[in-house]
Amino acid sequence: MANQRFRPLIWCRKWSKRDQAIAAAATGFAIFIITFSVFSDSRTKPSAQQPLNPSSTPLWVPLTLLRNATHRGAFCLDGSLPAYHLQKGFGSGSSNWVLHIEGGGWCDTILSCSSRKRTELGSSRYMDGQVRFSGILSQELSQNPDFFNWNKVKIRYCDGASFAGHPESEFKNGTELFFRGQLIWETLMEELLSIGLSNARQALLSGCSAGGLATLIHCDNFRKILPKYATVKCLADAGFFLNVKDVAGHRTIETFYQDVVHLQAVAKSLDKDCVARLEPSKCFFPQEFIKNIKTPIFLVHPAYDFWQIKHIFVPDESDPHGSWFKCKLNIDNCNPSQMEVLHGYRHSLLKVLSEFQQNKEGGMFINSCYVHCQTWMTETWHSSNSPRINSKTIAESVGDWFFNRQVAKQIDCPYPCNPTCYNIGFT
Numbered sequence: 001m002a003n004q005r006f007r008p009l010i011w012c013r014k015w016s017k018r019d020q021a022i023a024a025a026a027t028g029f030a031i032f033i034i035t036f037s038v039f040s041d042s043r044t045k046p047s048a049q050q051p052l053n054p055s056s057t058p059l060w061v062p063l064t065l066l067r068n069a070t071h072r073g074a075f076c077l078d079g080s081l082p083a084y085h086l087q088k089g090f091g092s093g094s095s096n097w098v099l100h101i102e103g104g105g106w107c108d109t110i111l112s113c114s115s116r117k118r119t120e121l122g123s124s125r126y127m128d129g130q131v132r133f134s135g136i137l138s139q140e141l142s143q144n145p146d147f148f149n150w151n152k153v154k155i156r157y158c159d160g161a162s163f164a165g166h167p168e169s170e171f172k173n174g175t176e177l178f179f180r181g182q183l184i185w186e187t188l189m190e191e192l193l194s195i196g197l198s199n200a201r202q203a204l205l206s207g208c209s210a211g212g213l214a215t216l217i218h219c220d221n222f223r224k225i226l227p228k229y230a231t232v233k234c235l236a237d238a239g240f241f242l243n244v245k246d247v248a249g250h251r252t253i254e255t256f257y258q259d260v261v262h263l264q265a266v267a268k269s270l271d272k273d274c275v276a277r278l279e280p281s282k283c284f285f286p287q288e289f290i291k292n293i294k295t296p297i298f299l300v301h302p303a304y305d306f307w308q309i310k311h312i313f314v315p316d317e318s319d320p321h322g323s324w325f326k327c328k329l330n331i332d333n334c335n336p337s338q339m340e341v342l343h344g345y346r347h348s349l350l351k352v353l354s355e356f357q358q359n360k361e362g363g364m365f366i367n368s369c370y371v372h373c374q375t376w377m378t379e380t381w382h383s384s385n386s387p388r389i390n391s392k393t394i395a396e397s398v399g400d401w402f403f404n405r406q407v408a409k410q411i412d413c414p415y416p417c418n419p420t421c422y423n424i425g426f427t
């Protein structure tokens, strides 16, 4: 395919150890420093196509371009076709579906959206031809006990606005940027419905970071397009972006979201009740609309969300002397007063979530780790040394909630009390 560019190989296989998982995250971290973006799966791919054998591991899943996007006009930022990776379910999972929307921050200006056009977050021309499915997308019973044999879809993110942009705000003057997030969502759902999703018995829409936010935004729509008899739920991983002032008292994230929402005319995709009540960009914050979502929701969220602390709570501009630099690289480096500030961030999160905690159909896993997304890596999702609360892994808690096995509302004690944490760290 002409628009699948293959990059040189970097071999770093066998992701069975904690150190290597952290190293993988560190690769992502380098990207954050340059752009205001959230990490996506940065693992590399093998040089040759490997046959898709359901019993072999690791499993590489090829990229599928969304063909119908051409006549629907559902394009990535640069005008290329959106894409996804699909692995068919098997055995008792054949009519169940788990979807995972990848993350990658947002673009808030013509300039930042234009630079995104030259990356996999704005164009399928730069996406890997195949990716490895792990964590919630793993097909191994031992790594993914409840969803391993479901149909699995990894949705690639290339619109820069959590699948919520609208073409009305595109420029008519030669600035070539497509704001088609909502159309991509609709066209993709149409395609998935046509290949079996319309007969789903059980379905879980999930996503990490900006994809976790997209999950919350589109959750009720996902419920609506599936059969009435189906069990449908949504899982947002690190998608609960908190509206807080940063350490210098600036409204960094609020201003940023205002720019994203205005640039891409996102308001039309946001919760109607919220938009009627508030300035639309505020409705991009889950805390303003989560109570209006009717479909059952699970939140996986680190109380010391590494990305939010780095970009929202202590952005470089609000730390001109760099006194937070070492602390942001490694939470163990934070001095007592910085730790107090971070505990305050956790406190704000828990306060905002106190109402959701009463939701009978909801679930949560709020661990006290310094990390960002935790559902797509086997190391954090479900393995012998994964993070746990009350001895449950994230996968076990999500399964307890999805199948109504037991109430799953796990809130960890404050950092550093939990020795099972994966903390992002750089030496």
Ligand SMILES: *[C@@H]1O[C@H](CO)[C@@H](O)[C@H](O)[C@H]1NC(C)=O
Pocket (backbone or CB within 6 Å): 110, 171, 173, 174, 175
């Ligand atoms: C198009 O219009 C936008 C918004 O007014 C402006 O920022 C941009 O520079 C214009 N682009 C060109 C190529 O004139």
Ligand SMILES: *[C@@H]1O[C@H](CO)[C@@H](O)[C@H](O)[C@H]1NC(C)=O
Pocket (backbone or CB within 6 Å): 068, 190, 191, 194
């Ligand atoms: C593609 O679009 C056409 C026309 O809108 C529609 O009839 C068809 O079902 C679509 N196919 C898929 C796979 O979504």
